Amino acid sequence: MNWNPSLTSCAALTACLVGCGGGNATPGGEFVLGSTTTTLNNATTTTQLTPGQAQGVYEGAASNGRYFNTLVLDNDQYYILYGTLSGEVFSVAGVIAGTGQASNGSFASSDLKDFPAGGMPLSGTMSATYAPGASFNSVVTRGGAAVTFSGVVLANTSYTYNTPARLAEVSGTWAATALTGESVSLEIAANGTYAATSLGCNFSGSFVPRASGKNVFNFTASFGPAPCVLANQTVTGHAVTYLLGNGKRQLLVAASDAARSVATLLAGIR
Structure with a gap:
């Protein structure tokens, strides 16, 4: 997913953070079944929304050659x-996040944020089509450029989205890498709580299996005092783990914070 390398750069941040411009949506905001009404040439049409129909984890190669997981x-x-x-090792260079609306095979988002490593965040939009549990094909437009992400369910892994997340699969020691390249030492207890350190910044939090019974963890991180960039602040998000074809496990x-002004990203393999 090779975004334009000439993007304005920002300083690498301690404890795996990229600082970015704010937004209005709150991560984790819940959608309820509803509808949207559109009026065109005095004719009114109502589109029934179907939240959750597009859910899953998808992978592929984007139109710019970058590998991705959605x-x-x-x-x-x-x-x-x-x-x-490289081989089966996923080196992450950025994350795109937002909330959307699914409706009968179509998906749209107007609050997209792209957080590239070493760059300022960019706002944008997404339009996508999906086949439930099989594929999610999106076009992301931001900064005047469009990139297509054609994704299918994960291949060559043991991952199954429609099974409960298991803490036994994440507990233990991880050597992870932050979005900005720093090494992060992560020790996850059997109950999902963890302690971590990166370049003198200590933080802790939890991995909690999602109540929906899907193979996703709710994630929190509370940062200690300086030198943590988000000193004494908390971020929330999500995590997945899966066993690769070579027998190693990916995390x-x-x-992000509630205002979506900064993003946190960790990629570990063991």
């Missing part, structure tokens, strides 16, 4: 993690 939740919140794939975490 996570769409049961409330139509989504993340697109993009980067490079992917994406989160």
Whole structure:
């Protein structure tokens, strides 16, 4: 997912954070079944919304050559993690996040935020089509440029979205990498709580299996004092883990603060 490398750069941040411009949507906001009404040439049409129909984890190669994983939740919140794939190691270069609306095979989002490593965030929009549990094909437009992400369910992994997340699959020690390249040491207890450190910044939080029974964890991180960039602040988000074809396990975490002004991203493999 090779976004324009000439983007305005921002300083690398301690404890796996990228600082970005604010937004109005709150991560984790729940959608309820509803409808939208459109009036065109004095004719009114009503579109029935179907939240959760697009949910799942999808992978593929974007139109710019970048590898990606897309996570769409049961409330139509989504993340697109993009980067490079070497062998089976996913090196993440950025994350796109937002909330959308699903309706009969179509998906739309107007609050998209792209958080690239080393760059300022960009706002944009998404339009997508989906086949429930099979594919999610999106066109992301931001900064005047459009990139297509054609995704299908994860191949060559043990991952099944429609099974409950298991803490036993994430507990233990992880050597992870932050979006800005810092190493992060992560120790996750059997109950999902964890302690972590990166470049002198200590933070802690939890991985909690989602109440929906899907194979996704709700994630929180509370940061300590300086040198943490988000000193004494908390971010929330989601995480997935899956066993790769080579027997190693991948952990992917994406989160932001409530104002969506900064994004946190962790990628670990063990």
